[in-house]
Amino acid sequence: MLTLLAGTGCVATDVTTPAEPPEDPAVETAVEPVEPLVDATVDVSAQDTLTLNDRIAACMKDPRVVVGAVTVDTCVGADLFFRAPFxxxxxxxxxxxxxxxxxxxxxxxxxxxPPTDPLFIAENNANLKDLEKPPQMHQFGLILENVDGFLPDPRTHFVLRSVPHTLSLATSVTLPPGSQNPPADRTGWGGDGAPNPGALRDFMTGAIRQHYTKTLARVPGTDFRFASDAELDRIDQFMRRTGRSNELTLGTVVMSDTRAETGRTLFLQVGCDGCHGNAGANIGTANFNFNTGVESSRNPALAAFPHDGGFGTRANPDGSFGDGTFNVPPLIEAADTGPFFHTATSIVGAPAHNTATATTIEEAIAFYTTAAFRNAPNGFPIALNGTQIDDVGRFLRGLNAAFNAAIAIRRINAELAVVAQFHNTQLAIQRQLIRLANVEVGDAINVLSAVPNLDTASLTAFKNAATQLATARTTSVEADRVTALKAARTLLNQASTGIGKNLAYKIGEGSVMF
Incomplete structure (x- = not known):
């Protein structure tokens, strides 16, 4: 459990000794692995004794709240999201x-x-041995979901789905005009991931029943407790304020890398923008569902498992439930947030990047050149050769790296506000803010360095920023910390503007929470 927790909420222990021993100066780059920032193993008994008022009181003292980097309600929502076992x-x-x-x-x-992580509870608790399918979780990152209900038996009435990221939800859950309601918001891979009335705030209710239960009987009050309305409101606020809150205008974007700029033009011309408007998740301002043939192209190793019918509960001849459509995810965040599809998806018959399971953005793009997409109910021909697939990939990698820079800068700004008021106290939270900023920088380095000669000047700036952040995180000298943070921020601004023009992201306050 993180040492920054002071028993309740997310308040850091007040460290008053400037000479606190420095932490490991490793930089989160492609070279060195990222040490887990948040231990997902919470002190269950301690967390379950906390009331909402306890969490509010703790957040009111949180340095990020005190300096105005985040509101109390968003802080509380984050605390519930990251630590409450309900x-x-x-x-x-x-x-x-x-x-x-x-x-x-x-x-x-x-x-x-570690094998004791709560993710592996089906492997460690006999009462929950059927909560997951561990081999498929380890091999493909798939989680067992009873999206169509728990009857007649949750052990047979299920699908296996990958875990979608929860970044930028404020931009991607709006219900299309005239569409079925409930669900009130488009959530999860199927677009109907929250129980009635199906708003984003209701997603937590379904998650608690599905994933938090002590037994498969799922008896409220015995196996778990549901979140209160006040808790749901705060969790909803946190989720809507994490990541970006705006869309780009791709018609005005100009990528510095020639091939990435070609990729931008192709993205707008061949049909990608038709579903992923401005590389987001919307057509206009609403999020739609489509049947793009992904389910027909899932990895053959999953053949023995139930088919996933997507949206709704209509019974189908293949044993699945739903109308076959799935939710459109945003692409700005995509390059470093795989999985890219709701299931482990094979790429077969593409001009390039054919693979048993798509794990890179180029492989995900290649899917849309295959017969599986072309022949799907909502598919159409997309003519891209191997070079053009890579060009679109370079474009999306650039968007992603600029997004990484924006989140890192938001965290640096929060840390600069904290250090200005708290100086060499609250060092646990200060160092975690810096570390989180450097995790984003490391992501940008990985995204750009994965392909040849992409935004090399920006890549160098990201690497130099990572070095500055490592210095800021380990130094016990306040002035040196501030100097390194400001240097890193300057380098990140240079890196972002070097990638292209008009790549401005508005990053929500939830992004400074952990």
Whole structure:
């Protein structure tokens, strides 16, 4: 459990000794692994004794609240999201939505977790051995979901889905005009992930029943408790204020890398923008569902498991439930937030990047050149050759890296406000803010360096910013910390503007919470 927790809420222990021993100066880059920032194993008994008023009181003292970097309600919502077990089996939202892995999990990240992690409770608790399918979780990052109800038996009436990130939800959950309501918001891979009335705030209710339960009987008050309305409101506020709150205008964006700029033009011309308007999740201002053939292209290793029917509960001849459509996710965040589809998806028959399971943004793009997409009910021909797939990938990688820079800068600004008022106290929270900023910088480095010669000047600026943030995080000298933070911020602004023009993201206050 993080030492920054002071028994209640998310208030850091007040460290008054300037000579606190420095932490490991490792920089979160492609070279060095990212040490988990938030231990998802919470002190269940301690957390379950906390009332909402306890969490509010703690957040009122949180340095980020005191300096105005975040509101009390968003702080409380984050505390509930990351740490509240709601009387259940020890899992929290942070079990699957990890702040140090872009609020999602994937097989690579899962492989770094200790065997005692709450994610693996089905492997460690006989009462919950059927809560998950551990081999498929480890191999593909798939979680067992009873999206169509628990009857007649939750052990057979299920689907396996990957974990979508929860970034920028304020931009991606708006119901299309005239569409079925409930659900009131488009949530989850199917667009109907929250129980009635189906708003984003109701998503937590479904998550508690599905993932937090002590037994498969799922008896409220015994196996878990539901969040109160006041708790749901604050969790909803936190989720809506994490990531970005605005859309780009791709018609005005100009990418510095020639091939990325070609990719931007292709994105607008071949049909990508038709569903992912401005590389977001919307057509206009609303989020739609489509049947794009992903389910027909899932990895053959999943053949023995139930098919996923997506939205709704209509019974189908193949045993699935739903109308076959799935929710459109945003693409600005995509390059470093795989999984890219609701299931482990094979790419077959593409001009390039064919693979058993898509794990890169280029492989995800390649899917849309295959017969699986072209012949789907909502599919159409997309003519991209291998080079053009890579060009679109370079474009999306650039958007993602600029987004990483924006989140890192938001966290640096919060830390500068904290250090200005708290100086060399509250060092635990200060160092975690810096560390989180550097996690984003590391993501940008990975995103850009994964392909040849992409935004090399920006890549250098990101690497130099990572070095400055490592210095800021480990130094015990306040003035040196401030100097390094400001230097990192300057470098990140240079990196972002070097990627392209008109790539301005408005980052929500929830992004400074952990």
């Amino acid at each position: 009387g259940g089996n020890g899992r929290t939202c942070a079990t699957c939505h990890r702040i140090d892995n872009n609020l999602t999990i994937d097989p690579k990240f899962i492989a770094t977790l």
